[in-house]
Amino acid sequence: MSAAPGMGAPIPRRPGGWGVLAAWGIPILLVLWSFNGVRGELAGFFTAESATQMWAYISRLWPPDRSPEFLLLVARATAETFAISVAGTAVAAAIAALLLYFAASDDVLGAGGEQESASPGRVMGRRAAYLAARAALNLMRSIPELVWAIIFVFAVGLGPFAGVLALGAHNGGVIGKLYAETLENVRRGPVEALRAGGARRSSAFLYGALPQAWPQLVAYTFYRWEVNIRAAAVLGFVGAGGLGQQMHIALSLFLESRLVTLIAAVFILVNAVDLMSGYLRRKLDAAF
Amino acid sequence: MNQAAVPPSPGASRERRILTGASLLILLGSFAYTQSNPALLLSPEALRAIGSFAAAFFPPDLNRDFLSSSLGPVIETVQLATAGVALAILVGFPMALLAAGNFHLGGALFEGDPEPSPAVRRLRAAPYWLSRLLLNFMRSIPELIWALIFVRAVGLGPLAGILALGVAYAGILGKVFAEIMESADLRPALALRAAGASRPKVILYGIIPPIFRQFLSYALYRWECAMRAAAIMGFVGAGGLGQHIEIAMRMFEHRQTATLILELALLVAAADFISSRLRRKLA
Numbered sequence: 001m002s003a004a005p006g007m008g009a010p011i012p013r014r015p016g017g018w019g020v021l022a023a024w025g026i027p028i029l030l031v032l033w034s035f036n037g038v039r040g041e042l043a044g045f046f047t048a049e050s051a052t053q054m055w056a057y058i059s060r061l062w063p064p065d066r067s068p069e070f071l072l073l074v075a076r077a078t079a080e081t082f083a084i085s086v087a088g089t090a091v092a093a094a095i096a097a098l099l100l101y102f103a104a105s106d107d108v109l110g111a112g113g114e115q116e117s118a119s120p121g122r123v124m125g126r127r128a129a130y131l132a133a134r135a136a137l138n139l140m141r142s143i144p145e146l147v148w149a150i151i152f153v154f155a156v157g158l159g160p161f162a163g164v165l166a167l168g169a170h171n172g173g174v175i176g177k178l179y180a181e182t183l184e185n186v187r188r189g190p191v192e193a194l195r196a197g198g199a200r201r202s203s204a205f206l207y208g209a210l211p212q213a214w215p216q217l218v219a220y221t222f223y224r225w226e227v228n229i230r231a232a233a234v235l236g237f238v239g240a241g242g243l244g245q246q247m248h249i250a251l252s253l254f255l256e257s258r259l260v261t262l263i264a265a266v267f268i269l270v271n272a273v274d275l276m277s278g279y280l281r282r283k284l285d286a287a288f
Numbered sequence: 289m290n291q292a293a294v295p296p297s298p299g300a301s302r303e304r305r306i307l308t309g310a311s312l313l314i315l316l317g318s319f320a321y322t323q324s325n326p327a328l329l330l331s332p333e334a335l336r337a338i339g340s341f342a343a344a345f346f347p348p349d350l351n352r353d354f355l356s357s358s359l360g361p362v363i364e365t366v367q368l369a370t371a372g373v374a375l376a377i378l379v380g381f382p383m384a385l386l387a388a389g390n391f392h393l394g395g396a397l398f399e400g401d402p403e404p405s406p407a408v409r410r411l412r413a414a415p416y417w418l419s420r421l422l423l424n425f426m427r428s429i430p431e432l433i434w435a436l437i438f439v440r441a442v443g444l445g446p447l448a449g450i451l452a453l454g455v456a457y458a459g460i461l462g463k464v465f466a467e468i469m470e471s472a473d474l475r476p477a478l479a480l481r482a483a484g485a486s487r488p489k490v491i492l493y494g495i496i497p498p499i500f501r502q503f504l505s506y507a508l509y510r511w512e513c514a515m516r517a518a519a520i521m522g523f524v525g526a527g528g529l530g531q532h533i534e535i536a537m538r539m540f541e542h543r544q545t546a547t548l549i550l551e552l553a554l555l556v557a558a559a560d561f562i563s564s565r566l567r568r569k570l571a
Contacts, residue, residue, distance in 0.1 A: 020569055023566040024504070026566060027511070031370055033367070033370075034371040035367075038368070044447070045442060054441045083319075083321040083322045086318035087322050087324055142549075142556065144516070146523055154337055154338075154341055155341070156329055157328075160322035161323050161324050161329075164319075164322050238523070241322070256440075263429060266428065270428040270429075283307060287304065
C-alpha cells in the first residue's frame with residue numbers, strides 16, 4: 001500500500017521482514033504438522049460408516065425431554081450453576097484482592113524513599129512476600145478448574161460447594177494476575193505525591209493506586225464472571241454440581257433426550273449472564 | 289472519577305441503591321444456595337484430605353520411561369489444539385463475512401444502490417441474523433460440552449477434541465473477526481466500489497488485506513487458549529494430556545498426575561511465549 005499524494009495523513013509503515021515471515025511461517029508449519037499427525041483420525045471421519053454413526057447419534061437426541069419433573073430438575077440445576085458462578089467469582093475476587101497488595105511491586109508503591117528508611121530485613125521480607133504472592137497466583141492459575149474441582153470434591157464432598165471452591169481457586173490466580181497488571185499500569189503521580197508527603201506504603205496503595213485501578217478491577221471481575229458461567233456449567237462433570245452434573249448423569253444413563261434440554265438451558269443461562277454482566281458493567285461505567 | 293462534574297439525580301441514586309441491594313442479595317443467595325460452608329473446608333478432615341492429596345503429588349514422577357511415554361500425549365495436545373484452531377478459522381471466517389454488519393444490510397457497500405424493497409431487505413438480512421445466532425450458539429456451549437457430544441458421535445480420541453474446539457472456537461473467532469471487519473477502514477473498499485469492482489472483489493481486495501494481521505494475531509491468541517482447552521478435553525475422553533491426567537488420577541497415580549500437570553503448565557507457558565512473541569511481530 002502506498003499513500004496517494006495529497007491524501008492527508010500518511011499510512012503508518014508496518015514492521016516487516018523476518019518477524020512477519022516467522023509470524024506467518026511458524027503457524028502454517030504447525031498447522032501442516034498437526035493435520036499430518038491426526039490424518040488417520042481424519043480419514044476415519046470422512047467415511048460412510050462414521051456418517052451413519054453420527055446420524056444415529058443425532059437422531060437419538062430428538063425429541064428433547066420436556067416432562068415437567070425433568071424441567072423442574074433442569075431449572076434447579078440452572079439456578080445452581082448460576083449460584084456457583086457468582087459465588088466462585090466472588091471467592092476468586094476475594095483471594096485476588098487479598099494478594100493484590102503483596103503482588104504489587106516496589107516499582108508501583110516505591111521502595112521507601114527518604115522519609116521511610118526501611119530496614120534491610122523489611123525490604124527482604126517485602127520482596128519475599130511479593131515473590132510468594134506471585135508464585136501462589138501462578139500455581140492457582142496453572143492448575144485447571146477441573147483438576148481443582150476433583151481435589152475439592154475429594155475434600156468437601158460432591159456438590160456445588162466444591163464447584164465454588166474450584167472456580168475460586170483457579171480464577172483467584174487469573175484475576176489476581178489481571179489485578180496486579182492493572183495496578184502496574186496506574187499513573188505514578190498520586191502514589192509518589194502521597195509517599196513524598198510521608199504516607200506509608202499501605203496508605204499510598206489504598207489512596208493513591210487503588211482508586212485509579214478500581215473501575216478496571218471491577219470490569220475485569222465482571223468479564224471473568226462471563227467466563228466462569230461457562231466453566232460452572234462443566235464442573236459438574238466431576239461431581240461439582242449444577243448443569244454439568246445433570247449432563248453427566250444423562251449421558252451415563254444413555255438418556256440422550258435429556259441432553260438437548262440441558263444444552264438449551266446452558267445456552268439460555270450463558271446468554272442471560274452475558275446480558276446481565278454487560279448491563280452492570282455499563283451501569284458501573286456510568287457511575288465512575 | 290468526575291462525580292463532582294454532574295451531581296447525580298435522586299432517581300439515579302435510587303436506581304443505584306436498588307442495583308447494589310439486588311447484587312448483594314444475589315451474592316449472598318448464591319453462597320447459601322451452593323451450601324458454601326467455610327467450616328466444612330477448614331474442618332480437620334477436609335484439611336487433612338487436601339494435605340494428603342497434595343502430599344501424594346510429591347515428588348513428581350520423573351522416571352525416564354514415564355517421561356518418554358508422556359511425550360506422546362503432549363504432542364497430541366499440541367496437534368489437537370492447532371488442528372482445532374485451524375478448523376475454527378475455516379468455519380469461523382466465512383461466517384464472520386456474513387455476520388459483519390457493515391457490508392450487509394445496506395451498509396457501506398450498498399451505498400448508492402437504489403433502496404431495496406422490504407422483502408429484499410429482509411432476505412439480505414437473513415444470512416446476517418442466522419450466522420450471528422449460530423455463532424452465538426457455538427460459543428455459548430463450552431468446548432467441554434461439545435467434546436462430550438462429539439466423543440459420543442465419533443468415538444473416543446483426539447478427533448472429538450478437534451471437532452469440539454473447531455465448533456466452540458469458530459463461534460468466538462467468527463464473532464471477533466466480524467467485529468474487526470466492522471471496525472475496518474472502509475475507504476479502500478469504497479474507492480474500489482466507486483471504480484466499479486464487484487462486491488466480492490471489494491471484500492477480497494478492499495476490506496480483508498488491511499485487517500489480515502489483526503485476524504492472525506487474534507487467532508494466535510486463541511491458539512494459546514486452545515492449548516489450555518485441549519489439555520482439558522481429555523477429561524471427557526477427547527484425547528491429549530487430559531485423558532492421561534484423568535486416568536492417572538483415577539488410578540491414584542498421584543506422582544504421575546503431578547508430572548502430567550507440570551507438563552501441562554510448561555506447555556501452556558511455551559504456547560504463551562511463542563504466541564506473544566509472534567503477535568508482537570504482527571503488531
